[in-house]
Amino acid sequence: MNFDFSDAQKALKKQTRDLLRQVCDLTVPRRVLEGEEPYADEVWKALVDMESPGIAIPEQYGGLGFGYLELCVVAEELGRSLAPTPFSSSVYLATEAILLAGTDEQKQQYLPKLAKGEIVGTFALSEGSGALSEEKLACAFADGALRGAKTPVPDGDVADFAVVVARDGDADGASLALVDLTADGVERTTVATLDPTRSHARVAFDGAAAQRLGAAGEGWKLKDRVFDRAAVLFAMEQLGGSDACLAMATDYAKGRYAFGRPIGSFQAIKHKLADMYIKNELARANDYYGAWALSTDADELALAAAAARVASTEAYHYAAKENIQTHGGIGFTWESDCHLFYRRSKLLSLNLGSARVWKDRLVTALEAQHAA
Amino acid sequence: MDFNDTPEQAAFRAEVRTWLAANAEAKTGSKRSLNRRIDSDRGLEMAKQWQQKKADAGYACMHFPKEYGGQGAPIIHTVIYEQEEAKYDVPTGFFSIGLGMCAPTMMAYASEEQKQRHVPPMVRGEEVWCQLFSEPGAGSDLAGLRTRAERDGDEWVVNGQKVWTSGAHYSDYGILVTRHDPTLPKHKGLTYFFLDMRSPGVEVRPIKQISGASDFNEVYFTNVRIPDSQRLGEVGAGWQVSLTTLMNERLAVGGAPPPDAADLLALARGVELEGRPALEDPATRARIAEWYVEAAGLTHIRSRSMTALARGETPGPESSIAKVVSAPKLQEVSSYGADLLDMAGILTDPQQTLSDALFQSGYLYAPGLRIAGGTDEILRNIIAERVLGLPGDIRVDRDKPFNEIPSGS
Numbered sequence: 001m002n003f004d005f006s007d008a009q010k011a012l013k014k015q016t017r018d019l020l021r022q023v024c025d026l027t028v029p030r031r032v033l034e035g036e037e038p039y040a041d042e043v044w045k046a047l048v049d050m051e052s053p054g055i056a057i058p059e060q061y062g063g064l065g066f067g068y069l070e071l072c073v074v075a076e077e078l079g080r081s082l083a084p085t086p087f088s089s090s091v092y093l094a095t096e097a098i099l100l101a102g103t104d105e106q107k108q109q110y111l112p113k114l115a116k117g118e119i120v121g122t123f124a125l126s127e128g129s130g131a132l133s134e135e136k137l138a139c140a141f142a143d144g145a146l147r148g149a150k151t152p153v154p155d156g157d158v159a160d161f162a163v164v165v166a167r168d169g170d171a172d173g174a175s176l177a178l179v180d181l182t183a184d185g186v187e188r189t190t191v192a193t194l195d196p197t198r199s200h201a202r203v204a205f206d207g208a209a210a211q212r213l214g215a216a217g218e219g220w221k222l223k224d225r226v227f228d229r230a231a232v233l234f235a236m237e238q239l240g241g242s243d244a245c246l247a248m249a250t251d252y253a254k255g256r257y258a259f260g261r262p263i264g265s266f267q268a269i270k271h272k273l274a275d276m277y278i279k280n281e282l283a284r285a286n287d288y289y290g291a292w293a294l295s296t297d298a299d300e301l302a303l304a305a306a307a308a309r310v311a312s313t314e315a316y317h318y319a320a321k322e323n324i325q326t327h328g329g330i331g332f333t334w335e336s337d338c339h340l341f342y343r344r345s346k347l348l349s350l351n352l353g354s355a356r357v358w359k360d361r362l363v364t365a366l367e368a369q370h371a372a
Numbered sequence: 373m374d375f376n377d378t379p380e381q382a383a384f385r386a387e388v389r390t391w392l393a394a395n396a397e398a399k400t401g402s403k404r405s406l407n408r409r410i411d412s413d414r415g416l417e418m419a420k421q422w423q424q425k426k427a428d429a430g431y432a433c434m435h436f437p438k439e440y441g442g443q444g445a446p447i448i449h450t451v452i453y454e455q456e457e458a459k460y461d462v463p464t465g466f467f468s469i470g471l472g473m474c475a476p477t478m479m480a481y482a483s484e485e486q487k488q489r490h491v492p493p494m495v496r497g498e499e500v501w502c503q504l505f506s507e508p509g510a511g512s513d514l515a516g517l518r519t520r521a522e523r524d525g526d527e528w529v530v531n532g533q534k535v536w537t538s539g540a541h542y543s544d545y546g547i548l549v550t551r552h553d554p555t556l557p558k559h560k561g562l563t564y565f566f567l568d569m570r571s572p573g574v575e576v577r578p579i580k581q582i583s584g585a586s587d588f589n590e591v592y593f594t595n596v597r598i599p600d601s602q603r604l605g606e607v608g609a610g611w612q613v614s615l616t617t618l619m620n621e622r623l624a625v626g627g628a629p630p631p632d633a634a635d636l637l638a639l640a641r642g643v644e645l646e647g648r649p650a651l652e653d654p655a656t657r658a659r660i661a662e663w664y665v666e667a668a669g670l671t672h673i674r675s676r677s678m679t680a681l682a683r684g685e686t687p688g689p690e691s692s693i694a695k696v697v698s699a700p701k702l703q704e705v706s707s708y709g710a711d712l713l714d715m716a717g718i719l720t721d722p723q724q725t726l727s728d729a730l731f732q733s734g735y736l737y738a739p740g741l742r743i744a745g746g747t748d749e750i751l752r753n754i755i756a757e758r759v760l761g762l763p764g765d766i767r768v769d770r771d772k773p774f775n776e777i778p779s780g781s
Contacts, residue, residue, distance in 0.1 A: 001381075001682060002374050003675040069373060250760050265763040267749070270756035277755055278697060281690040282669030289672045292373045311665045359661035360654065363637070366664060367651070370637055 003288065005069060013073035019046060020081040026337045029197040032084040033340065038158045038190070038199035044085040044117065053091050054115025057099070062112030068232075068295040072287075075233045079240025082344055084197040086120045086155040088351070092233040093154075094121025097163040097226045101176060101214030110161070110178075122159040124150035124203060125223065131357050134174050134220040139205065141177045141212070142169025145185070146205035154351055156181070156201030157190045163213055163226075164205075171217035179210040195343035227352055231305040232290040238312035238348050239280070239287050245319035245341050246276045249326040256328075269326060276319045283308070283315035303369060306362035313349040313358070320345035375675065377452075381682070384449060388456045391429055396422075396460040412587075416500075416542055419463035423497025433471055433495045440479060440487055441495030448682045469538055470494045470501030474547050476620045478566065481604035481613055490545065490566075502543035502569070503617065504534040504591055509779065511536075511743075512750045514549075515558045515611060516769075516777075519593060521550035521565070528552075528565065528603070530573075530596040536744070540576045540589040543569050547617065548598075549610045554775040561774050562610025567598045583736035628698035628741055631705050631730045633664035636712075639727050643712050650712050659708055666701050670694055689759040696751040699741040706734030 005013070023046045032040055047053065056071045057063020064070075071091070078087055095114050098107060098121075113119040127138055127150055139148030146166060153162065161180050168175035181188065185208035188201045214222045250273055253264030263269050290308030293301040320342040324331040331338040349355060377385055426432040427441065434449045436442025443449070475494050478487055493499040510517035519532025530550055540546065546569050553561040569576075573596035578586035605613040631639075637660055640651040650656050673694070677687035709731030710717035719725040720732045742748050756762045769777045 001377065001675060001678050003672065003679045005373065246760075250762065253762060261766060262763050264756075265765055267753065267765065270762055271749070271752040273760055273762065274696075274752035274755040277760060278693045281673065281693055282666055282697065285669040285672035285676065285690070286665060288373075288676075289668070292375070295373065306661075307665050307668050310661055311669060314662075314665075356654075356658065359658045362661040362664060363651075363657040366634075366637060366660070370634060 003292070005073060005288075009069050009073050012070055013077060016050070016052070016074050016077040017080070019050060020077055020083060024081045024083050026082065026340060029082040029084045029340050029344075030337070032197045039086055039155075040084045043083050044087070047083075047085060047087060048117030051115070053087065053095070053117050056091075057095065057111050057115045061107050061115065063115040069291055071233065072236045072291040072294070075236035076240040076243075079237030079348075080244045082197065082241065082244075082340055086122070086158060086199075088230075088234065088237065089122035089155040089159060090114060090120045092230040093123035093226065094159075094161070094163055096229050097123060097176060097213060097222070098178075100225055100229070101218075101222050106178065106211075106213065119160040120155060120158060122153055122155045122162045123226070124153045124156065124162045124164045126150060126152060131353065137165065137167040137174055139164065139166045140169055141166040141175055141210060144209060144211065145207045146177055146179055146210045147207060149202060149204040151202035152191050152193060152200040153203045154198065154200055156203045157188050157199055162203065164210065165219050165223050168212075168216050168219065173217040174219035174223075175216050176213040176219045176222050177210040178213045179205065179208050183208055185209070193347065195347035197340065197344065198347055228302050228305040229294055230352055231309040231358070232287070232294045234348055234352050235283070235287045235290060235305075235308035235312035238316040238345070239283050241341055241344055241348070242276070242280050242283065242312070242316040242319035245316070245323040245345075246273065246280055248337070248341075249273055249276065249319075249323040252327055263326075272322050272326065276315075276322060279311075279315040279318050283311040286311040300369075303362065303365035306358050306365055309352070309358045310355055310362055313355045316345040317349060378682075381448065381452060385452050385456065388431065388453050391431070392456055392460050395425060395429075396457075396462050399459060399461045412542075415463050416466055419466040420497045422462050423467060423495075427496040432497075433475070436475070436479075436491070436495060440475075441492035446682075446684070448678065451678055451681060466500060466539065466542075467494070467497060469503050470499075470543075473503055473617050473620045474501040474545070474566075477547055477604065477613065477617045480616050481564075482566070483601070486602075499544040500539060500542055502537050502540045502546045504537055504540075504546045504548040505614070505617075506536045507533060508535050509781075512747055514614065515562065516779075517549060517551060517562070518554075519548075519550045520554075521552045521563055521598075523552070523600075524597075526600050528563075528598045528600060530565075530567075530593045530598060532593050534591040534593075535588075536579070537576075537589045537591050538587055540569065540591050541578060545569060546591075547604070549614050551774065552607060552610075555773045556608070557771050558769060558774045558777065559611045560608055562614070563607050564604045564610040564613040565598050565602050566604060567596070567602060571596050571598070573597075581736075581740060583733070583740075627670070627694060628702040629734070629737070631709055631727070631734050632667050632701070633660050633705065634667075635727065635730060636660050636663065636705055636709055639709055639712055639731070642726055643714075645712075656712070663701055663705055666697050670697060689755075692751070692755060692759065695741075695745060696748055696755075699738060700748065702734055702741060703738035706731045706738055710735060 024043045028040050051064055052074055054063035055066045056068050059065035098110050139150060146164060159181055164177045164179055165174055166177050185206045187204045190201050193200050253269050254262055256263050287308045290304040293304035324338045324342060327338055330336055430443055431453050434443040434445040435447040438444045471494060475491050478490055494501060507517045521528045521530050546567055548565045548567055550563055551561050552563040573594040575592040577590045579588045579590060580586055640656050641649055643650050645653045673690050677691045680687045716725055720729050722729040757764055
């Protein structure tokens with residue numbers, strides 16, 4: 001039994017944390033929130049200089065060839081710092097989709113550039129309000145071209161290419177399609193979201209040239225597998241964020257005086273912060289187990305990923321909202337940093353499908369484990 | 373990161389498995405566990421026999437030093453043994469307070485002669501111990517206890533009442549914290565002893581719990597004489613000695629009995645909601661997922677603790693959340709399970725309801741678990757103050773003489 005990260009993985013975590021402290025304190029997401037930039041280019045470049053996007057990409061495709069435990073510790077730190085970069089879209093989603101379903105030629109074409117941060121990819125599923133099903137997909141792939149629209153697509157306005165889930169005109173069901181977002185037949189419009197520190201777009205395809213990724217008709221299943229893998233990495237980001245909220249609320253409760261004493265000496269505040277700690281530790285335990293399942297491609301991955309996702313979504317939601325509550329009125333001002341976490345928490349909880357959907361996936365996986 | 377034993381641990385686990393397979397009956401899903409099938413008198417007899425068998429084979433309290441009945445083994449051996457034993461239907465629970473709390477306190481504070489006299493019979497299950505701490509006026513505020521100990525030569529004379537004493541009715545010895553001087557501030561006037569539960573003047577009366585069962589007692593002391601040689605720690609050091617016991621309590625009290633998320637899943641397969649299996653109901657699925665995540669989180673936290681123990685390190689503070697998560701979960705899972713049975717959810721006869729009345733018994737047991745061994749509220753205070761470092765509450769009683777503190781009576 002060795003349920004812990006190795007010394008080298010802990011060192012990588014510290015190195016990433018130190019770097020992000022230097023280049024991405026909370027003034028950086030605030031600058032992106034208040035300005036026009038889609039993301040903080042200097043933070044993205046610093047991560048690329050550390051070769052972070054290529055951590056889990058095999059060496060034969062130009063990556064560092066480490067494993068997913070290494071990528072997980074980086075994700076936790078990205079979440080803690082609220083780094084406003086396209087890292088999650090490009091690394092957890094687009095890269096994973098190509099690694100999972102790509103032909104060797106497709107891997108050669110995309111992965112070395114993704115590893116070096118020379119291109120940014122994303123993943124497009126949502127077509128508007130409500131959780132989508134395979135039967136209701138409107139966006140269609142036929143004769144090497146895509147038609148239809150996706151929204152919101154994370155980093156859809158800055159990514160170079162997207163992996164699109166589309167109804168396949170030549171197969172029964174959906175397929176994944178790779179599409180160059182800078183080519184003809186693609187129209188991208190930035191959309192306003194709850195968290196402007198992470199850019200999103202509506203992407204419309206009008207006969208844009210695309211190629212299949214993975215087998216025809218297998219797109220929905222592949223999407224599920226990509227999402228299982230990404231769920232662990234998103235959960236690690238969520239954990240970093242909820243840890244940061246707990247630290248922020250605890251600091252404030254120690255220093256803020258009311259009724260002649262620190263507010264952290266009142267049980268109403270103590271119990272709130274203890275509950276944050278409890279939820280965070282339940283999330284951490286599930287996330288680290290998910291990290292193990294991801295790194296070993298274990299049979300338990302679907303269940304472990306859903307559990308990590310559900311636990312982290314709950315923990316971050318609670319920590320972000322109760323951090324504001326602990327701060328009182330000042331926490332509701334634009335100048336306070338509380339809302340940066342509150343925004344990000346909701347964004348991350350929906351980017352990969354809501355907790356409602358993940359709870360259902362969890363029980364489906366649990367049913368398989370406890371076959372009747 | 374891996375979940376494998378080291379070769380040495382794997383060899384030990386294999387040895388334990390072989391021994392258990394030869395000496396105990398494996399649990400089966402269809403049968404009620406021994407602890408639920410038999411009454412407590414017969415259970416105690418069987419538990420004593422089982423404990424002795426374990427001790428003879430060298431598996432009882434393996435991490436205790438050899439001179440006190442253990443094997444001097446690393447604690448990971450005890451953990452591995454317990455993991456394997458949990459798969460077998462053996463009587464449990466009668467020795468957990470003695471071995472988990474009394475023995476460590478004795479090993480820390482008793483004389484060498486007393487340790488050699490008392491700890492090995494505890495390990496062998498020959499003598500059962502209980503913990504005499506809580507009082508009618510001292511629960512969460514344990515240091516507010518009033519049971520008096522007055523010195524009389526080489527002896528102490530004890531008068532007062534303890535409550536919620538698990539197993540006092542079948543215990544041979546007890547650890548006891550008393551007030552020797554009510555004119556001192558509350559934490560400073562306490563003194564700690566162990567005593568023979570058959571001493572004249574000790575009277576044990578069972579408490580009937582809301583479930584109808586009686587696992588706990590009131591214990592009355594009327595002029596009970598305890599030799600000064602049975603004092604643990606200095607006169608006035610009772611609070612420090614109590615903290616040793618309570619630290620071990622938090623390690624000993626962690627999990628909750630079933631039902632859990634997996635039991636709810638099984639039940640939801642077997643009952644219908646609007647003509648479909650309840651397991652297809654999205655609201656039910658969501659609840660199962662939420663409780664599963666809590667249960668899985670605690671399992672993985674145990675794995676982290678085990679990793680630390682295997683390295684000879686102390687488990688991290690996250691292990692302190694087990695009871696505050698599992699006790700309310702037991703209550704909610706039990707309540708929801710009964711709801712799924714709908715009108716028949718009120719039936720408590722295992723013959724007349726699905727799932728062996730597991731949810732009904734959990735429902736009646738859970739309120740006690742949320743209180744025993746630190747209430748939900750006290751555990752949150754401890755996390756806030758010890759783990760997060762938040763300031764203590766303002767105390768109006770800390771420095772006053774105990775007999776001047778308002779008591780409301």
